[in-house]
Amino acid sequence: MLAISCKKDNESNNLTPTLQIPIVSTFELGDITQTAATCGGDVTSQGTSAVTVRGVCWSMLQNPTTSDSHSNDGSGTGSFTSKLTGLIPNTSYYVRAYATNSEGTAYGSMVSFSTLESGTIPSISTDSVTNVAETTALCGGNITSDGGAEIIESGVCWDTLTNPTVYNAKTIDGTSIGSFLSYINGLLDSTQYFVRAYATNSCGTGYGSTMSFTTLAAKPPTIDFISEPGFVSNDITLAPGSVIKIGVIASSNGSSSNKLVRFRIVRIFNNVPVTQADSAFTSNTFNFQFTTSAQSVIGSELWLFTITDTAGKSSEISLIITTGKAGLIGKSINNFQVKQMKYE
CATH class of the missing domain: 2.60.40.10 (Immunoglobulins)
Incomplete structure (x- = not known):
C-alpha cells in the first residue's frame, strides 16, 4: 500500500525568526x-x-x-x-x-x-607682578579660603591671551592656605603676558584677578676688541707695509637663552664695501684674530665687525686704519690672514 502526502510550499518554509534586543x-x-x-x-x-x-x-x-x-x-x-x-x-x-x-x-x-565633595571652589587673590626681566618675572597669590575642601594645587598661570587657566603655562607652589610666591620663567622678551593666581580643590579651580605685564627687551650680544699687548684696538695710522694684529671677542646676553650665530667683517674703502669674513655657528662666546698689512695705501679704510644672536639682535664695533704716507692710489690693505677663530 502506497501513501502519498502533499504539503503547501509556504507551510514548509514557515520558520520562526530569532528575536533580538538592541x-x-x-x-x-x-x-x-x-x-x-x-x-x-x-x-x-x-x-x-x-x-x-x-x-x-x-x-x-x-x-x-x-x-x-x-x-x-x-x-x-x-x-x-x-x-x-x-x-x-x-x-x-x-x-x-x-x-x-x-x-x-x-x-x-x-x-x-x-561625585565631588560638598563645598565650593577656593577663594584666591593675585599679587602684583614684580622683578620683570627679559624672560622671567615674580608673582604669587593669597588663598583666603579652601572652600571647605583640601587644596590640591596652587600657583599662577599665564598666557599671551587674557584670562589664562591651568591648561596654559603654570607654576605649582603648594597646598596650604595663605600667601605664596611664584617664579615665572621661559618667557619671550618684549612680550605682553597675562597672569593670575589659581587654587584647586575637589570642587574645582578658583582664580584671582588677571594681571598683565610686558617683559623687557633682550639685550643684544656684546662685542669688543682684544686690548692685550700686540693687538690693535683703536683707530690707527700706519706706514705702508706695516703689519698689525686685530682680535675680536664676543659673548651672548647672559640674561636670555639667545646664542651667537653669525660674525661678519666688512671693509669699506672708497665707499666700496667688501666682506672679509662671514662665519655661521652657534655658541655663547666667540674669539676671532687675524693679521693684515698695508701695501702702499693712501687714505683710510673703515672696518666693521658685527655679531648677531638667535633673536636677530646685533652689535657692531668699528676700526679706522689710515696710511700716513702717499703711495699708489687705489691700493689697499688686502693681505688679510686669519690667525685664530674660536667659539664655545
Missing part, C-alpha cells in the same frame, strides 16, 4: 560635580524592532537597571548624551547605558564614578 555601549563620565554628571551611550544595532527608548541608568549599587534612576534620551540608533542629576556629594555611583525595543532592554558595560 546592542548599546556606555560612554565614560564627564563634567562631574557634587550633584551632577554627564554620560551617554551609542546604540549600534536596534535588534529585530525599533528602539523606543534609550538613556542611562544609575545607582549606588552595581548593575543598575531602568528600575533605578534613569534618563530618557530619545529613541532609535546612534549616540546620545545623558545628564545625571540629583546626586549626593562625595558618593560613588555605577552607570550603564540602556536601549529598549519590543523584545526587551539591553545594557551597555558598567562604569563607575564619584
Whole structure:
C-alpha cells in the first residue's frame, strides 16, 4: 500500500525568526560635580524592532537597571548624551547605558564614578607682578579660603591671551592656605603676558584677578676688541707695509637663552664695501684674530665687525686704519690672514 502526502510550499518554509534586543555601549563620565554628571551611550544595532527608548541608568549599587534612576534620551540608533542629576556629594555611583525595543532592554558595560565633595571652589587673590626681566618675572597669590575642601594645587598661570587657566603655562607652589610666591620663567622678551593666581580643590579651580605685564627687551650680544699687548684696538695710522694684529671677542646676553650665530667683517674703502669674513655657528662666546698689512695705501679704510644672536639682535664695533704716507692710489690693505677663530 502506497501513501502519498502533499504539503503547501509556504507551510514548509514557515520558520520562526530569532528575536533580538538592541546592542548599546556606555560612554565614560564627564563634567562631574557634587550633584551632577554627564554620560551617554551609542546604540549600534536596534535588534529585530525599533528602539523606543534609550538613556542611562544609575545607582549606588552595581548593575543598575531602568528600575533605578534613569534618563530618557530619545529613541532609535546612534549616540546620545545623558545628564545625571540629583546626586549626593562625595558618593560613588555605577552607570550603564540602556536601549529598549519590543523584545526587551539591553545594557551597555558598567562604569563607575564619584561625585565631588560638598563645598565650593577656593577663594584666591593675585599679587602684583614684580622683578620683570627679559624672560622671567615674580608673582604669587593669597588663598583666603579652601572652600571647605583640601587644596590640591596652587600657583599662577599665564598666557599671551587674557584670562589664562591651568591648561596654559603654570607654576605649582603648594597646598596650604595663605600667601605664596611664584617664579615665572621661559618667557619671550618684549612680550605682553597675562597672569593670575589659581587654587584647586575637589570642587574645582578658583582664580584671582588677571594681571598683565610686558617683559623687557633682550639685550643684544656684546662685542669688543682684544686690548692685550700686540693687538690693535683703536683707530690707527700706519706706514705702508706695516703689519698689525686685530682680535675680536664676543659673548651672548647672559640674561636670555639667545646664542651667537653669525660674525661678519666688512671693509669699506672708497665707499666700496667688501666682506672679509662671514662665519655661521652657534655658541655663547666667540674669539676671532687675524693679521693684515698695508701695501702702499693712501687714505683710510673703515672696518666693521658685527655679531648677531638667535633673536636677530646685533652689535657692531668699528676700526679706522689710515696710511700716513702717499703711495699708489687705489691700493689697499688686502693681505688679510686669519690667525685664530674660536667659539664655545
